[in-house]
Amino acid sequence: MKFGIVTFPGSNCDYDAFQAITExxxxxxxxxxxxxxxxxxxDVIILPGGFSYGDYxxxxxxxxxxxxxxDVVAHAKAGGPVLAICNGFQIAxxxxxxxxxxxxxxxxxxxxxxxxxxxxxxxxxxxxxxDRGEILRMPVAHxxxxxxxxxxxxxxxxxxxxVVFKYVDAAGDIGADANPNGSERNIAGIIxxxxxxxxxxxxxxxxxxxxxxxxxxxxxxxxxxxxxxA
Amino acid sequence: MxxxxxxxxxTPRKGLLDPQGNAVRDALRTLGFKAVKDVHVGxxxxxxxxxxxxxxxxxxxxxxxxxxxxNPVTEDFEIESAVPA
Numbered sequence: 667m668k669f670g671i672v673t674f675p676g677s678n679c680d681y682d683a684f685q686a687i688t689e690x691x692x693x694x695x696x697x698x699x700x701x702x703x704x705x706x707x708x709d710v711i712i713l714p715g716g717f718s719y720g721d722y723x724x725x726x727x728x729x730x731x732x733x734x735x736x737d738v739v740a741h742a743k744a745g746g747p748v749l750a751i752c753n754g755f756q757i758a759x760x761x762x763x764x765x766x767x768x769x770x771x772x773x774x775x776x777x778x779x780x781x782x783x784x785x786x787x788x789x790x791x792x793x794x795x796x797d798r799g800e801i802l803r804m805p806v807a808h809x810x811x812x813x814x815x816x817x818x819x820x821x822x823x824x825x826x827x828x829v830v831f832k833y834v835d836a837a838g839d840i841g842a843d844a845n846p847n848g849s850e851r852n853i854a855g856i857i858x859x860x861x862x863x864x865x866x867x868x869x870x871x872x873x874x875x876x877x878x879x880x881x882x883x884x885x886x887x888x889x890x891x892x893x894x895x896a
Numbered sequence: 897m898x899x900x901x902x903x904x905x906x907t908p909r910k911g912l913l914d915p916q917g918n919a920v921r922d923a924l925r926t927l928g929f930k931a932v933k934d935v936h937v938g939x940x941x942x943x944x945x946x947x948x949x950x951x952x953x954x955x956x957x958x959x960x961x962x963x964x965x966x967n968p969v970t971e972d973f974e975i976e977s978a979v980p981a
Contacts, residue, residue: 723939724967731964760967767969772915814912814970848913 667891669695670708672738672754674729679715679751679871686871687712691887700732710747710890711738713754715807715869725768725810726756735761747791747890748863752808755855755865764858764865765823766815768808772848776809780879781846783831783854783868784838790857791893792864793830795885801838802831802882804868811847811867813856820850831855831866897946900953901981906966906973907938941965950978 669687673680680697687695696706700718705711718729729735735757742748742763750758756768771777780803788798796802815823823829831854835844840852847867855866870883908914914936921935943960947953957975966973 723965727964727967759969765969767967769912769970770915772913774915774919812913816969848915 667693667710667894668706668708669693669710669712670698670705671695671712671714672698672700672734673714674700674716674718674732674757676718676720677714677716677753679753679869682869683712683714683751683871686874686883686887690874690884691891693891698734700729700734703733703737705734705737705741708741709894710749711741712871713738713748713750713757714871715752715754718753718757721810724760726753726758726760729753729757730760739763742858742863745860745862747894749792749890750863750865751869751871752806752811752867755867756810758863758865763863764856765819766813766856768810768867769812769814770810771808771812771846776807777811777846778807779805779846781806781854781868782834782836782838782844784834784840785830786832787827787830787857789827790830790861790864790889792857792886792889794893795889799838801834802873803880804870804873804883805879806846806868808847808867811849813849813853813867815850820853823853823856824851826859828857828859829853829855830857830864831868897948899944899981900947900950900978901942901944902953902957902978903976904941904943904957904961904965904973905938905976906941906961906971907936909970909972912970938971944981947978953978
């Protein structure tokens with residue numbers, strides 16, 4: 667399976683994603699340049715973390731208009747998988763692939779830490795190798811990670827099982843202490859209505875080796891293989 | 897065509913948590929401005945554009961706000977009247 671990783675000016679987790687795909691799960695990966703209109707036959711698109719366009723105006727607001735994004739949106743609308751991590755999540759929201767927005771962290775500080783997230787739905791393209799309720803450890807590194815949406819949208823996301831990950835504490839409980847950025851309802855990751863776009867602030871691609879503190883992210887990538895190949 | 901200048905004010909959507917505004921409000925109170933009730937921090941953008949008339953320029957900038965300058969989920973915007981640039 668071929669993973670296409672988009673590089674925007676300011677992306678800085680594209681290489682991490684490339685390495686996780688090629689070295690950890692042993693699949694093919696290729697970089698996609700933001701100015702191109704070519705997905706190079708990729709089966710899965712990764713919008714990686716970073717600070718595309720310097721976060722000018724709003725995080726993700728300018729990247730959304732990169733030429734490649736027209737092709738990424740078309741790929742998503744046709745049901746193609748898109749994994750949007752961190753800045754990628756911000757871009758996906760700005761591009762309308764996912765509802766809501768990511769705002770400045772409630773404490774105003776950049777947060778770089780390992781967090782715990784709980785799997786809320788294990789029946790998705792991205793989580794089928796996890797168990798519901800399982801607690802994963804992954805790093806976060808962001809200044810604008812507070813997920814917000816209108817109460818109606820939040821209710822709908824929860825009712826439809828589209829809230830895939832929530833921030834929890836060591837005991838697995840949802841609480842303000844476990845929330846690294848003030849996200850509504852401790853939301854760490856959501857999927858699109860069709861289920862083929864996942865946006866999340868934590869970095870699964872940087873949680874792919876015990877040497878890095880956690881390999882809980884590996885099964886997220888392998889879940890895509892399991893589902894897309896099936 | 898004439899050149900117009902339009903100022904745009906973008907503010908956090910009312911009712912949404914505005915941590916930046918709260919931090920500035922608290923700092924003002926610490927400075928002794930005890931009467932401060934609320935502060936909101938937004939963006940001020942100046943657009944210069946060619947247009948047939950002021951109304952057209954304002955319509956165009958409103959469209960710019962809806963499509964890029966403001967986030968429809970989290971922000972409100974107001975534009976000022978177009979003035980010749």
